Amino acid sequence: MVKVIRSTIMQAPVEAVWDMLRDFNGHDQWHPAIATSQIERGLPSDKVGCVRKFKLGDGSELREQLLALSDADLAYSYCLLETPIPLFNYVSHVRLIPVTDTDHTYWQWEGQFDTPVDQRDAMAALVGNDIYDAGFGAIRSAMGLEG
Numbered sequence: 001m002v003k004v005i006r007s008t009i010m011q012a013p014v015e016a017v018w019d020m021l022r023d024f025n026g027h028d029q030w031h032p033a034i035a036t037s038q039i040e041r042g043l044p045s046d047k048v049g050c051v052r053k054f055k056l057g058d059g060s061e062l063r064e065q066l067l068a069l070s071d072a073d074l075a076y077s078y079c080l081l082e083t084p085i086p087l088f089n090y091v092s093h094v095r096l097i098p099v100t101d102t103d104h105t106y107w108q109w110e111g112q113f114d115t116p117v118d119q120r121d122a123m124a125a126l127v128g129n130d131i132y133d134a135g136f137g138a139i140r141s142a143m144g145l146e147g
Helices: 014-021 117-143
Strands: 002-010 034-039 051-056 061-070 075-082 088-099 104-114
Touching: 002 117, 014 088, 014 104, 014 117, 104 117
Parallel strands: none
Antiparallel strands: 002 104, 034 051, 051 061, 061 075, 075 088, 088 104
């Protein structure tokens, strides 16, 4: 099992960051890798169990399911159901914590998955750099924040 953990401090109040991240189907509005996204069967994007089907810029399609969402904990979890790359049993957790002395936000994004041994480094870099770190930067840009 490969585990990837990334975190950052966002120079914005936790409520503002949560407003951007809470919409499980809103990642196509801010993440540079996502071209389009829709929730299947017309379910609300905050209903635990809903599935988002989305396309990447290269046309690849993926499906992810919302496993948990907590407004009280400012956190959600999701898993990959279908992906064209070798990420198996992928589960990810996003959580925000207020940094109270500066009114900033601590954001942790982590994932665990299986992949063939010869793909571990490449898949860990892809998840950490191209998904998590790119997402941090994209949210900063969408919110008009500095690094």
